[in-house]
Every structure is written in structure tokens, then in C-alpha cells.
Amino acid sequence: MLKWLTRLFLFGVFLALSGVIAVFVLYQQIKPELPDVSTLRDVRLETPMRIFSQDGELISQYGEQRRHPISVTQMPPQLIDAFLATEDARFYEHRGIDPIGISRAAAVWLTTGEKRQGASTITQQVARNFFLSREKTVIRKIKEIFIALHIESLLSKDEILELYLNKIPLGHRSHGVAAAAQVYYGKDVGELTLAEMAMIAGLPKGPSIFNPISNPRRAAERRAIVLGRMLDTGKISRTQYDEAMAAPVAARYHGAEITLDAPYLAEMAHQFALSMFGEEAYTRGLNVYTTVQSDEQKAANAALIDGLLAYDLRHGYRGPVASLWQGNAWSMAQIEQHLEQQPSYWPLEPAVVTAVAERSATLIIKDRGEAQLDWDGIKWARRYLSDTRQxxxxxxxxxxLSPGDQIWVRPRGEHWVLAQQPEINGALVALEPSSGAVTALVGGFNFTLNKFNRAQQAARQMGSNIKPFIYSAALDNGFTLASMINDAPINHWDAGSGNSWKPRNSPNVYDGPIRIREALARSKNVVSIRLLRDTGIPVAMQRLNAFGFDTAGIPATESLALGSPSATPLQMATGYAALANGGRRVTPFVVARIEDTQGRVLYQAEPSAVPVISEENAFLISQALNSAIWGGSSNGRRWNGTGWRAGRALQRQDIAGKTGTTNDSRDAWFSGFTPARVATAWVGFDDFGRPLGRTAHNPNLGSDQVAGGEFGGSTALPIWVDYMKVALKDYPEQQRPVPEHLVTATIDTGSGLLSHDKGMTEYFVEGTEPRRYGRPGTQQQFGGTSITDELF
Structure with missing residues (x-):
């Protein structure tokens, strides 16, 4: 008997040694194919690129995978317990492999021939997820075991668990528990309930099969298994188990946790990052910090949308989106089902009219139920006949309104207002004048409706917004703010075409001899043409180029003075920035810095500025543009500048700006600035040939309404004002210091010459101030050159 026991023991030893040798030989054979697991110490999880405002609000996210890596210490203990109870209950006890589980899987394979996935510890899953495919083969399983053993020798249990819970795919492009918490529940992991944690912990077995959005019944069954295992292992109490089991399956898809709406700017930042990092930008977890402040961007969004809707409101109501019924009314269920399929375009919400009273209507609004539309929200809606008639x-x-009308409404305080999708569009862009950093940018009414970025891409005729640059060239070529120019009609015969050119002022009023300051402030067209004639078209075009405007291909004609060249709102704001900052052309930029997932700075913006005009020239033009806001007097007569609405609304003396309107009012502009901000607002139809039209007075809307033609001062300027109310709130009024080489003189406002009486104080470059006193019939002398020809 002893002999047989000895032989049996020796045979067992032999088998054990043979097994060890076999494993060693197998290991040596596949060792060259095993990856270097030390790379896990420096692993870079594929994470999307995220775009932020300067103050940390999330604007957008780009990348196929949704992942937000977090440390294991940031994960709720119950969430970890849920995963361990389901995926690897002995995780903290084994050394990377579970012999019991492997034996069970092997027995199934030997008896059934089925290669089922199973017996994989969390460490093995990490090995597979990082280094192997998901094919079900014996050799892949053996490699998985060897890699798992290596991982256990290299990393701590918490490090392994952290990799696993950040890497694992959990459906709807979410990878890792933090991303899943956001995708399914719109929460941070620390805010999840036990039921929600169990639901997420049940997903690794089959993210599509047990998905709580697409398959809530199967998801609830899987959640029950997870909760049962947590109860069996003592991780939760019976009370907790019962409460979690009774919780409804409340998951729904949540997009990226966008906290600031700036899609046009986000796309600009996205393209910048892509140009720097290529396709890697989508997986490196780049954090792109833009130059915008969230409060300014929100103000810009609201200002442009309100301005476009205000234009649309005064031009009349174009009718409902659709008429859903003529006779028998739809049921509430039918209406709600229909509205669920309709898009929303903030701030517009789809609604259906269910009843109409004399001066009110009852509505069903998408996701909000029944609401009342009172007379104040309806009375504007006279019929739209054309762009010029209501x-x-x-x-x-x-x-x-009629019952069955599908309409748009928008909130106004606690009430609702009848609305419609505007056919008009526009843009608003703002910069920090000293650096060129974009502080707010809106490229249209709604990015979802139309992704064309009008702030950056819409080159439109400049109109009178060009005049400060024409006047800037004139001030460097023999003129001062006090120079007198004849504001009188021009009739220029063109022998080549056989026609005469008769440019007109708008309004068609002429004041005779007028100072340059007043002419620019009141946007006198014929004065701008006369200045261009005297300065010379080549000189003016060189000045436009210096400010950053492309004049290539523009006909060298006198129409240049009236704004025939085209520019984008961003180019326009950049040009005006040079007037605001003392004569330096900045390069606008939207990305302040780019960081990796560890917070290391990969890119830092370096603002650049190039002097293009003298500080004195910039100051003088800014002075004239300040008069465009606050007006002035001539010969005892008060006059308003074209931007007077900005002064009345903001009540700041440090504002300067210029309106702009093109032929037939196809484009309306306002560009203006303080030392802290420069901004341009533009309004127009995407159809270049469609004028903005005009409106008649609406008796229902009271006295404070825009009526008549659509111009820069009435259409674009209010948008600029609404933005600046917020942008300037933290910037005290600041007067610009007078440049060293400027002097002042008291001049007569009627002649521009020196005044014996009070007159007005005007600025001059040293040596250009008038030398004579004004008397009846006196002609101004400037630099020894008579400008009598400009008076008559």
C-alpha cells in the first residue's frame, strides 16, 4: 500500500513539474508577443477634446468617445462595490487570476465545446481592454492570464481598478463610469443614487443588450442581479435593496454637459486645435480654453437674437408653421406626440393653438403643457405683406391665430409671446482692443439651423463703416478735424459710360461748409467723396490695407468713399480696434491656451500688434466718432451724430462709434468702442440682393418703436448697445490720455478758424492748428494751403 501511495505521490509531483515546465515553455514561446505592461504607468486614455470659455464654462466637445477620467478616490464606494460584486468579488484577494473561475470556464469548454467569455478578473479585463482583442480563443486567454500577472506585479489594486473603471465601454460612446453617469443621468458620479450605480455596473456584460435607454426592461433585470449580489455580499442592507429595486428606470440620453452656448466660436477653436494637432486632437483629451468670458458671450447671444426677433416683429407676422386641423380638434395626446417630434431653437419653442378668445389664446407648448398667450404677446402680429409693407x-x-395653428412662441418674463423664425440674420463680434482677444462672437441666429459663421465668413459691403479709415488718410494728408468741406450735391459726368454719378447724403440734406469732425459724426456722404478726391484713391486704398482690409480686386473709383469694399464683421472689429488702442493693428484670436489632461500647457497665445497709424491720428478719429455718439453744435445749432442712441442708452462719455448702411439698406452696421472693448454688429439677409426694407408705425406698440427705414443706427446699433451694457459693467468710464504731440485751440464752429469768443476746444497735431481768427467772409488757411475750392 505504501508503495502505491509513494508511486501516486511521485506521479503527482511529476505531473506538477510537467505542468510547471509546460507553462514555462508556453510562456517562453509567447513571451515575444506579450506587450510591455509598464506602459500602463504612463497610459493616456483616449479622451475627447473639450472647448471652454476663459472662465471654465464648457462650450463644446469633439471626439468619438465620451470619457472623463477620474481617480478611484473620486468614485463613490457603493459604485465600486457594485462593480466588484458583479465583475470580480475576490478582486482584492487574488493576484490577477481567479483559479476557481478559470476551472469553471475550462470545464464548460471541455464538456460543451463552447468558448464562452467568463472567468476574467478585473485585472484580466484590463489586460484585454488595453492590449488584446476580444476574440474568444485559448491562446488569447493564455496571453490574457500572463499579462494580468504582469500587471499585478507592477500596479497596485487601486491603480488597476482605476484603469478599469475609466476604460470600460458602457454604451452610447461612453467609456468609464464618469462618462456613463453623464450620458445616462446627466450627473457627476458622486450624485448617483444606488439604483443608478447598479444600472451602470450592470452594463459591462452587454452595453447594448442591457442599455437602460434602448432596452429598459432588460436593463432593470440586470440591475436586479447587481443589487442581489451586493445584498449577498453584505454591501447593502435589505432596506437599501428594496428601495433601489423599486426605483424607476429613469435613464435618458444626455449630450455633453454644455454650460455656455457659443457654437460658432467653438467651431473656430476646434479648427484651430485641429490645425495644430491633427486627428490626435480628438483623442488626446485636449482642454482648449478660449478667450471669451461667459457673461459677455451670453450677453452677445441675447443681444443678437433679440435684435433679429425685434426686426422680424416690426415687419409683420408671416403666419403659422402649419395648420394641423380644420374641423375636429386633435386630442391632447396627439398634440403632445406631434410636438415631441418638433425641434426647438432657443428661445423659440413650438406650440399648438387649441382655442382663441377675443384677445388671448390657449396653447400647448412642447414639454411645458398648457399656457395662455395674452394680448401683449399677440398684438404685434399685423400681417406681413412684403419687406416694405405691413x-x-x-x-x-x-x-x-386659429385653433390648430402650429406656431412658435418665446418667453418674456413669466409670459409668452407669439414669435416666428426670422428670415433676417446677423452677427456680433467683440474684441479686447489692446490684444485682439475675442471676448464674444455670435455668427447667426441659430447654429443648428445654419452653421455658416457670418462673423468670420460673411464678407458684406462696408457702407459708412468705412468712413473713419477714409478720414484717417485725410488727416495725414493736409486736413484737420476743423477743416471745412463743402457739404453740397455732387454731379460727376462719366464720359466713358455716358452717365452722371449723383451720390447723395442720407438723409438727402446738405449743410454747405461743414467741419470734418461734424461731417464724420453725421456721416455726410458727399464730404467723404470730396476727402477721397483730395487725398487720392491710391492713398485711401493703402490706408484700408494697413487696417487689414483686402482691397485687391476692388475698382479704384470714388464709390470707395461710400463703402463699396466688403469685409466680415470680424475684420471690421479688427479695423476699429486700431482706432481704440492708439493705432496698432491686432491679430484677432479665439484660443488663449491649450492644455493636456494633466494640465500641462501645450499652446499659449502670444498676442501681436503692428503700428499702422500714429497715436495722434487714432485719437483724432476717435474724437470725431465720440461726436457721432454725443453730437455737438455749430453756429449755436445743436446736432446729433448717427450713433446718438448709444449715448442715450449707455450714458458713458468714453464711447466712440460709427453707423453703416449700404445702398438700398442691404446691410446695416454699427462698430464702436471704448478703451476696454471694441465690437461690431451686422444685420442683413443671407440673400445679398434683398434689402432690409422699411416699416410703418404700429399703433399697438406705443411710441418707443422703430419705424421707417432700416439703417445701421436703428437696426444694428441696438444689438451693440445690449451687448455693451454687460461687457462694460465692470469697466469704469475711462477717458483716453491725449497724445504728446497734440495741442488744443479754441475754434469758431462755423468756420473752423480761431475764435475770439467761447467757441469750442479742438485737438490738432502740433503745427496744424489754425493761425487766423474767423471773421465774416474769411477763408480758412491750413498749412499755407487755401481750401477755398472745398467751400464752393
Whole structure:
């Protein structure tokens, strides 16, 4: 008997040694194919590129995978317990492999021939997820075991668990528990309930099969298994188990946790990062910090949208989106089902009219239920006839609305207002004048409706926004702010075409001899043409080029003085920035810095500025543009500048700006600045040939309404004002210091010559101030050159 036991023991030893030798030989054979697991210490998880405002608000996210890596210490203990109870209950006890689980899987394979996935510890899953494919083969399983053993010798249990919980795919492009918490529940992991944690912990077995969004029944069954295992292992109490089991399956898809709406700017930042890092930008976890402040961007969004909707409102109501029924009304369920399929375009929400009273209407609004539309929200909606004609003012709600109408509404305080998608569009862009950093940018009414970025891409005729640059060239070529120019009609015969050119002022009023300061402030067209003639078209075009405007291909004609060249709103704001900052052309930029996932700075913006005009020239033009806001007097007569609405609204003396309107009012501009901010607002139709039209007074809307033609001062300027109210709130009024080489003189406002009386104080470059006193019939002498020819 002893002999047989000895032989049996020796046979066992032999088998054990043979197994060890076999494993050693197998290891040596596949060793060259095993990856270097030490790379896990420096692993870079594929994470999306995220775009932030300067103050940390998330603007957008780009990349196929949703992942937000977090440390294991940031994960709730119950969430970890849920995963361990389901995926690897002995995780903290084994050394990377679970012999019991492997034996069970082997037995199944030997008896059934099925190669089922199973017996993999969390460490093995890390090995597979980082280094291997998901094919079910014996050799892959053996490699997985060897890699798992290596990982256990290199990393701590917490490090392994952290890799696993950040790497694992959990459906809907979410990878890792933090991303899954956001995608399914719109929460941080620390805010999840036990039921939600168990739901996420049940996903690794089959992210599509047990998905709580697409398959809530199967998801609830899987959640029950997870909770049961947590109860069996003592991780939760019976009370917790019962409460979690009773919780509804409330998951729904949540997009990226966008906290600031700036899609046009986000796309600019996205393209910049892509140009620097290529396709890697989508997986490196880049954090791109833009130059915008969230409060300014929100103000810009609201200002442009309000301005475009205000234009649309005064031009009349174009009718409902659709008429859903004529006779029998739809049920509430039918209406709600229909509205669920309709898009929303902030701040517009789809709604259906269910009843109309004399001066009110009852609505069902998407996701908000029943609401009332009172008379104040309806009375504007006289009929739209054309861009220049509107119907009669409403007397009853039924003149605009009928039951069954699908309409748009927008909130106003606690009430709702009838609205419509505007056909007009626009842009607003703002810069820090000293650096060129973009502080706010909106490229249109709604990015979802149309992704064309008008702030950056829409080159439109400049109109009178060009005049400060024409005047800038004139001041460097023999003129001062006090120079007198004849504001009189021009009739220029063109022998080549056989036609005469008769440019007109807008309005068609002429004041005779007028100072340059007043002419620019009041946007006198014929004065701008006369200055261009005297300065010379080549000189003016060189000045435009210096400010950053492309004049290549522009006909060298006198129409240049009236704004025939085209520019984008961003180019326009950049040009005006040079007037605001003392004569330096800045390069606008939207990305302040780019960091990697560890916070290391990979890119830092370096603002650049190039002097293009003298500080004195910039100051003088800014002075004239300040008069465009605050007006002035001539010969005892008060006059308003074209931007007077900005002064009345903001009540700041440090504002300067210029309106701009092109032929037939196809484009409306306002560009203006303080030492702290420069901004340009533009309004127009995407159809270049469609004028902005005009409106008649609406008796229902009171006295404070825009009526008549659509111009820069009435259409674009209010948008600029609404933005600046927020942008300038933290910047005290600041007067610019007078440059060293400027002097002042008291001049007569009627002649521009020196005044014996009070007159007004004007600035001059040293040596250009007038030398004579004004008397009746006196002609001004400037630098020894008579400008009598400009008076008559």
C-alpha cells in the first residue's frame, strides 16, 4: 500500500513539474508577443477634446468617445462595490487570476465545446481592454492570464481598478463610469443614487443588450442581479435593496454637459486645435480654453437674437408653421406626440393653438403643457405683406391665430409671446482692443439651423463703416478735424459710360461748409467723396490695407468713399480696434491656451500688434466718432451724430462709434468702442440682393418703436448697445490720455478758424492748428494751403 501511495505521490509531483515546465515553455514561446505592461504607468486614455470659455464654462466637445477620467478616490464606494460584486468579488484577494473561475470556464469548454467569455478578473479585463482583442480563443486567454500577472506585479489594486473603471465601454460612446453617469443621468458620479450605480455596473456584460435607454426592461433585470449580489455580499442592507429595486428606470440620453452656448466660436477653436494637432486632437483629451468670458458671450447671444426677433416683429407676422386641423380638434395626446417630434431653437419653442378668445389664446407648448398667450404677446402680429409693407394693426387675436395653428412662441418674463423664425440674420463680434482677444462672437441666429459663421465668413459691403479709415488718410494728408468741406450735391459726368454719378447724403440734406469732425459724426456722404478726391484713391486704398482690409480686386473709383469694399464683421472689429488702442493693428484670436489632461500647457497665445497709424491720428478719429455718439453744435445749432442712441442708452462719455448702411439698406452696421472693448454688429439677409426694407408705425406698440427705414443706427446699433451694457459693467468710464504731440485751440464752429469768443476746444497735431481768427467772409488757411475750392 505504501508503495502505491509513494508511486501516486511521485506521479503527482511529476505531473506538477510537467505542468510547471509546460507553462514555462508556453510562456517562453509567447513571451515575444506579450506587450510591455509598464506602459500602463504612463497610459493616456483616449479622451475627447473639450472647448471652454476663459472662465471654465464648457462650450463644446469633439471626439468619438465620451470619457472623463477620474481617480478611484473620486468614485463613490457603493459604485465600486457594485462593480466588484458583479465583475470580480475576490478582486482584492487574488493576484490577477481567479483559479476557481478559470476551472469553471475550462470545464464548460471541455464538456460543451463552447468558448464562452467568463472567468476574467478585473485585472484580466484590463489586460484585454488595453492590449488584446476580444476574440474568444485559448491562446488569447493564455496571453490574457500572463499579462494580468504582469500587471499585478507592477500596479497596485487601486491603480488597476482605476484603469478599469475609466476604460470600460458602457454604451452610447461612453467609456468609464464618469462618462456613463453623464450620458445616462446627466450627473457627476458622486450624485448617483444606488439604483443608478447598479444600472451602470450592470452594463459591462452587454452595453447594448442591457442599455437602460434602448432596452429598459432588460436593463432593470440586470440591475436586479447587481443589487442581489451586493445584498449577498453584505454591501447593502435589505432596506437599501428594496428601495433601489423599486426605483424607476429613469435613464435618458444626455449630450455633453454644455454650460455656455457659443457654437460658432467653438467651431473656430476646434479648427484651430485641429490645425495644430491633427486627428490626435480628438483623442488626446485636449482642454482648449478660449478667450471669451461667459457673461459677455451670453450677453452677445441675447443681444443678437433679440435684435433679429425685434426686426422680424416690426415687419409683420408671416403666419403659422402649419395648420394641423380644420374641423375636429386633435386630442391632447396627439398634440403632445406631434410636438415631441418638433425641434426647438432657443428661445423659440413650438406650440399648438387649441382655442382663441377675443384677445388671448390657449396653447400647448412642447414639454411645458398648457399656457395662455395674452394680448401683449399677440398684438404685434399685423400681417406681413412684403419687406416694405405691413397690414393693419390687430384688433382681435383671431385675425392672427386659429385653433390648430402650429406656431412658435418665446418667453418674456413669466409670459409668452407669439414669435416666428426670422428670415433676417446677423452677427456680433467683440474684441479686447489692446490684444485682439475675442471676448464674444455670435455668427447667426441659430447654429443648428445654419452653421455658416457670418462673423468670420460673411464678407458684406462696408457702407459708412468705412468712413473713419477714409478720414484717417485725410488727416495725414493736409486736413484737420476743423477743416471745412463743402457739404453740397455732387454731379460727376462719366464720359466713358455716358452717365452722371449723383451720390447723395442720407438723409438727402446738405449743410454747405461743414467741419470734418461734424461731417464724420453725421456721416455726410458727399464730404467723404470730396476727402477721397483730395487725398487720392491710391492713398485711401493703402490706408484700408494697413487696417487689414483686402482691397485687391476692388475698382479704384470714388464709390470707395461710400463703402463699396466688403469685409466680415470680424475684420471690421479688427479695423476699429486700431482706432481704440492708439493705432496698432491686432491679430484677432479665439484660443488663449491649450492644455493636456494633466494640465500641462501645450499652446499659449502670444498676442501681436503692428503700428499702422500714429497715436495722434487714432485719437483724432476717435474724437470725431465720440461726436457721432454725443453730437455737438455749430453756429449755436445743436446736432446729433448717427450713433446718438448709444449715448442715450449707455450714458458713458468714453464711447466712440460709427453707423453703416449700404445702398438700398442691404446691410446695416454699427462698430464702436471704448478703451476696454471694441465690437461690431451686422444685420442683413443671407440673400445679398434683398434689402432690409422699411416699416410703418404700429399703433399697438406705443411710441418707443422703430419705424421707417432700416439703417445701421436703428437696426444694428441696438444689438451693440445690449451687448455693451454687460461687457462694460465692470469697466469704469475711462477717458483716453491725449497724445504728446497734440495741442488744443479754441475754434469758431462755423468756420473752423480761431475764435475770439467761447467757441469750442479742438485737438490738432502740433503745427496744424489754425493761425487766423474767423471773421465774416474769411477763408480758412491750413498749412499755407487755401481750401477755398472745398467751400464752393
Amino acid at each position: 397690414g393693419n394693426a390687430l384688433r382681435q387675436a383671431k385675425e392672427a
